[in-house]
Amino acid sequence: MYLREIQLSLPYRERPEILKEIMSQHNCAYEKAIEIDYDNNWMIGVRQRFELETRCIAAMFTRLLGKYKTKNSSKILIECIEKEPETVYPCYRGSCAGIGLVRYELDYVKFFNKKNYEKNK
Numbered sequence: 001m002y003l004r005e006i007q008l009s010l011p012y013r014e015r016p017e018i019l020k021e022i023m024s025q026h027n028c029a030y031e032k033a034i035e036i037d038y039d040n041n042w043m044i045g046v047r048q049r050f051e052l053e054t055r056c057i058a059a060m061f062t063r064l065l066g067k068y069k070t071k072n073s074s075k076i077l078i079e080c081i082e083k084e085p086e087t088v089y090p091c092y093r094g095s096c097a098g099i100g101l102v103r104y105e106l107d108y109v110k111f112f113n114k115k116n117y118e119k120n121k
Contacts (some may be wrong), residue, residue, distance in 0.1 A: 003068040005075040006061050008054040009109055010047050012038050013082065026094065033036075057120050073100035074102060081107035 018041070022033040058078075073095045083089075083105045093101040095115065111119060 001070050001072060003062070003065060003070050003074060003076065006058045006059055006078070007075065008050070008078045008080060010050040010080050010106075011046075011111050012042050046108065049112070053112075053119060065104075071095075072098065072101070076100045077100060077121045078102045078104055080104055080105070080108065080111075 012034075015037070018037055019030065019033045022028070022036050023030065026033070026036060026038070075098060077099050078090075079101065081103055087103075089103065089105040091103050093103055095101070
């Protein structure tokens with residue numbers, strides 16, 4: 001199998017204070033509040049912006065690697081997450097359905113405040 005794509009992803013992060021506010025505004029359950037927060041705030045405001053700002057550098061690495069042969073992954077997904085206790089980053093979480101999952105610690109607020117050149121580094 002050959003590596004075809006590298007993608008950086010920013011998984012959803014629950015923010016309890018915002019979810020409580022949404023629950024009171026919409027008079028809904030916690031799960032529905034998560035759905036509303038994800039659709040209205042996270043997907044459009046944070047995740048989409050992060051993907052747009054990182055896809056060029058990820059595509060560059062894919063082109064530089066060329067036809068890189070792997071055992072069982074055609075895509076590498078780099079999840080940029082908050083620090084978990086007692087974990088050393090980056091860490092490889094295995095491969096499933098041809099997608100290799102790598103977790104990397106990143107503070108997305110600091111990332112968005114950097115200049116474009118610093119983001120690429």
